[in-house]
Amino acid sequence: MPALVITSRDNPRYKTLRKLVQDANSYRSLQRVWVEGDHLCDAALSRGWQPQELILAESNAEGLTRYAAHAQRAVLLPDRLFAELSALPSSRGVGMVFALPAAQGVDPDAPTVVLDRLQDAGNVGSILRSASAFGFRQVLAIKGTAALWAPKVVRAGMGAHFALALHELADEGLVQQLRVPLLATSSHQGDFVHARAWPWPCAWLMGHEGQGVSPALMAQAQAFARIAQPGGEESLNVAAAAAICLHASAVARTGD
Amino acid sequence: MPALVITSRDNPRYKTLRKLVQDANSYRSLQRVWVEGDHLCDAALSRGWQPQELILAESNAEGLTRYAAHAQRAVLLPDRLFAELSALPSSRGVGMVFALPAAQGVDPDAPTVVLDRLQDAGNVGSILRSASAFGFRQVLAIKGTAALWAPKVVRAGMGAHFALALHELADEGLVQQLRVPLLATSSHQGDFVHARAWPWPCAWLMGHEGQGVSPALMAQAQAFARIAQPGGEESLNVAAAAAICLHASAVARTGD
Structure with missing residues (x-):
């Protein structure tokens, strides 16, 4: 060589x-x-x-x-x-x-994670890693999300980048192409994430560390999941919340 | 003033x-x-x-x-x-x-998280945040863990530091003082974390990002939990794994 x-x-x-x-x-x-x-x-x-x-x-x-x-x-x-x-x-x-892999079309039927303007490279990498571990195949990163292939995100992803179809600079129109049900976390509505089976395949929506998911995307969600927090503080890191949701949805799923 | x-x-x-x-x-x-x-x-x-x-x-x-x-x-x-x-x-x-809060004795009966030499400030802060959200009261950080009160960890903890009893520079002897059952994650033994109820209160053991929990501490664990990873890659960020375990243990618990 x-x-x-x-x-x-x-x-x-x-x-x-x-x-x-x-x-x-x-x-x-x-x-x-x-x-x-x-x-x-x-x-x-x-x-x-x-x-x-x-x-x-x-x-x-x-x-x-x-x-x-x-x-x-x-x-x-x-x-x-x-x-x-x-x-x-x-x-x-x-x-x-x-x-850099060439941009491809969104697979409307793939288990998907949508990242809405997440800022922290460690969080983004951790979520990609969880997504891959729990059988998700595709990630849509809304414009404003930390750059998925930034070296810090790649390190935190620990190899997940190579197992997932990654779509960057996505907009709401791209999310609308999904045929799988769009699920979001909520502090005040929906079933507890551990207490029911979730549709599979599905797409989970994870939002900005401070502001959460944008109202426009929340309006597209078809079901909401609450994470029980018996400690009394309604506060979880977004990658921690994602891990709980992706895991719950992968292990207690309907439609297989 | x-x-x-x-x-x-x-x-x-x-x-x-x-x-x-x-x-x-x-x-x-x-x-x-x-x-x-x-x-x-x-x-x-x-x-x-x-x-x-x-x-x-x-x-x-x-x-x-x-x-x-x-x-x-x-x-x-x-x-x-x-x-x-x-x-x-x-x-x-x-x-x-x-x-800085004065060091106090370990509460042997408190729901506890044990951090075994975790290196990353973001991971440590995220786990403290999850611990507080899921009703854990005490954290033992084994010597070699990132400094719990480092400003970066405090920021990532988002207030959890003020709700938890934090013990730094702990050793195995301190862990042995716990009377609550010590639980650890494992890739090859134990029940799946989502598939059974876990004792409450309990202590969860979370280990170094690369090496995991030390053999000496693993030997003290009384039960093991596996995290199903149907994606085929046995790989989760430690703060993601902690979120799944602490959540599962807080919502599906026995002994209340």
């Missing part, structure tokens, strides 16, 4: 790579995504993703053996340049660059 | 305050905790906490009216000094300094 050795941080290719790793939204203009560390790289490969480039720290000889066959090209960096690039203090010096 | 105006960032009191806000572990040596923003300040006051100091940006005249009666002393900062201090870009310029 052709291997390119870059030794200067002024190398244009290195500068582009640094932008891709460190600028959360740059993947949209560059049309490439950055994936770092053995776990995430393996997750992508196991789902059949083909990296454009394998990026290795020079000291990571094992990485070259392990991954070279999968990539079209390898780029070797002195350890200090890889470290400057990396977002992971404990990285063993391996990353991959993939083409 | 006496109000102190600080105008220089070299003021020793300001420098101590900045350390308290920006150094995640400094509350331990300073024996004080920083709480910022209306929501968190109100949460503390509503639980009967008395601030030592009210810290206000000069332009926040409403804050002085609203909070002055609660604090022993007010400190006014020029807006630029408050902004330099603050961790919240959208803060309206209010914070409070409280005495």
Whole structure:
């Protein structure tokens, strides 16, 4: 495999790579995504993703053996340049660059999670991870949601990105294309999430950390779920609420 | 109320305050905790906490009216000094300094969450929030867990800190003091968490993001819960797993 050795941080290719790793939204203009560390790289490969480039720290000889066959090209960096690039203090010096998947049409019948302007990268990644674990196949992120392929979200997703069909910059019209029932959480209406079976497949609507789901989207919801909070405080992190809803809906479902 | 105006960032009191806000572990040596923003300040006051100091940006005249009666002393900062201090870009310029609660004995009968060396501040804060919402009263954080009163954890906790008895730097001996049954998640043993009632009160054991719960603590667990993950990937964020377990245990409990 052709291997390119870059030794200067002024190398244009290195500068582009640094932008891709460190600028959360740059993947949209560059049309490439950055994936770092053995776990995430393996997750992508196991789902059949083909990296454009394998990026290795020079000291990571094992990485070259392990991954070279999968990539079209390898780029070797002195350890200090890889470290400057990396977002992971404990990285063993391996990353991959993939083409950003092309936008596809929404599957109106797929189990889906709709993210309405969620802000926190950790929350978004955690919800993607829960979605994948509980058998959801598709995510619609309404415009204003944290960039799904930002490296921080990819890390928090722990591989879920490669198992899900992701649709970004969605609007209400895209949500209306769903034929599966749209479910939302509510503090004051609907059944308790643990107390009934939920339709499957379905779509769960999860909203902004402060403002919740927008009124326009709430108006589209066909059923509401309440999360019993016997501690007396009506307050849950949105990724915690999502985990409870997605789990409940996946294990106590009708329509299978 | 006496109000102190600080105008220089070299003021020793300001420098101590900045350390308290920006150094995640400094509350331990300073024996004080920083709480910022209306929501968190109100949460503390509503639980009967008395601030030592009210810290206000000069332009926040409403804050002085609203909070002055609660604090022993007010400190006014020029807006630029408050902004330099603050961790919240959208803060309206209010914070409070409280005495760090004195360590108390473990309540062996309280519904409890045990955190075994969790690293991520967002995860720890989210679990505290879930614990409070689902009626847990006590948290034991094993030595190596992210500092519970670090400002980032306090923010993610959204007020839960003021409703819970928090024990830091715990060891296995402290966990052994619990008389409530100790429950742990497992990928290969025990009942599915949604499929049975769980003893109440109880203690849930949540482990390190990468390594999970230590073998020594796992050996103390009296029952195990599995989280069904029909998506085929055995992978959940620890705060998502905690939300599912704490919720399930709070809503489908025996022994009330």
